[in-house]
Amino acid sequence: MQTITTIGLDIAKSVFQVHGIDAAGQVVVRRQLKRRFVLAFFQRLQPCLIGTEACASSHHWSRELQALGHTVRLMPPAYVKPYVKRHKNDAADAEAICEAVTRANMRFVPTKRAEQQSGLMLHRTRHLFIRQQTAVINAIRAHLAEFGIVAPVGRRGVEQLLGVVADPNDKRLSEVARACIAALGAQLKMLKERILEFDRLIMAWHRSSETSKRLDDIPGVGPALATALVASVADPKYGCHF
Numbered sequence: 603m604q605t606i607t608t609i610g611l612d613i614a615k616s617v618f619q620v621h622g623i624d625a626a627g628q629v630v631v632r633r634q635l636k637r638r639f640v641l642a643f644f645q646r647l648q649p650c651l652i653g654t655e656a657c658a659s660s661h662h663w664s665r666e667l668q669a670l671g672h673t674v675r676l677m678p679p680a681y682v683k684p685y686v687k688r689h690k691n692d693a694a695d696a697e698a699i700c701e702a703v704t705r706a707n708m709r710f711v712p713t714k715r716a717e718q719q720s721g722l723m724l725h726r727t728r729h730l731f732i733r734q735q736t737a738v739i740n741a742i743r744a745h746l747a748e749f750g751i752v753a754p755v756g757r758r759g760v761e762q763l764l765g766v767v768a769d770p771n772d773k774r775l776s777e778v779a780r781a782c783i784a785a786l787g788a789q790l791k792m793l794k795e796r797i798l799e800f801d802r803l804i805m806a807w808h809r810s811s812e813t814s815k816r817l818d819d820i821p822g823v824g825p826a827l828a829t830a831l832v833a834s835v836a837d838p839k840y841g842c843h844f
Contacts, residue, residue: 604630606647610700611654612692613663621696622650632693644670653703655695655735656711664713674738675703676711714833721807721833725826735793742786749774760790803828 604624618640622631635643640663640724641805644652649671654660656676664674677699685698702708714722739760746752746763751774753759766772767783775783808814808825817828 606630606650608651608700608704609653610698610703611652611663612644612698612699613654613657613660614692615811617692617795618740619679619692619696620699621693623700632696641666641670641732642671647672649673651675651703653677653699655682655699661714661719665716668713674713675708676713677702677708678711681709704714721811721829724800725830725833728797728804731793731796731800735790737795738786738790738793742783742790745779745783745786746775751775799844 606622607625608623610621612621616637618635618637620631620633620635620643621629624630644667650668650673652672652674654663654676656678659726660676664676667674682695682698685699685702686694688694742763743752744758746766751763751766751786753762764783764787767775767780767787805825808818808829811829811832814825814828814832817823817831818825824829
């Protein structure tokens with residue numbers, strides 16, 4: 603078989619598509635690979651250039667393939683789309699990736715380290731908890747307003763509302779409504795504890811990162827923003843690629 607120099611790899615959950623060419627641009631391989639066979643396939647190849655779209659799990663596969671000696675380039679999907687020559691499918695996508703990765707003016711996404719992805723996960727999980735907290739607070743306020751029970755905006759207002767729910771002598775609420783709001787109150791307490799826990803984890807990660815601590819010295823930049831930047835920017839020359 604002719605030596606493969608460049609491969610376009612279309613990543614998926616279960617079945618990957620491979621499109622490989624030689625130095626003359628002739629197609630050498632065009633096939634599907636089940637997930638469990640991907641690394642075995644690339645282990646058998648001589649080191650080559652592998653292009654893939656920057657998408658879910660792409661940083662993981664980039665690290666794995668680089669460990670096998672290959673050169674991996676991640677590209678924003680929007681930059682690959684113009685190279686799709688025919689009706690969009692996995693084979694066409696892999697071919698487009700293979701062509702796009704060889705372009706001199708192509709912009710690439712640096713591969714994130716596992717540590718960076720862990721830090722980014724910290725921020726995303728905390729942000730999810732904050733959104734859930736806001737949703738629970740809005741639900742508590744909306745449900746109690748249906749019974750004519752309102753309170754000022756802010757943390758103290760929510761505490762006042764939960765105080766009403768906890769008072770068995772307040773007859774404005776039925777037992778069913780009281781049980782529902784009490785459950786929401788318990789959920790809110792759990793979310794607050796989780797957010798505080800993740801604040802501590804982010805601070806611990808900040809203290810362990812020299813880059814994050816240097817960013818923290820910039821006026822207006824605190825530990826939260828510093829760690830988010832370190833986690834998001836794999837290479838400062840290329841900017842943020844979430």
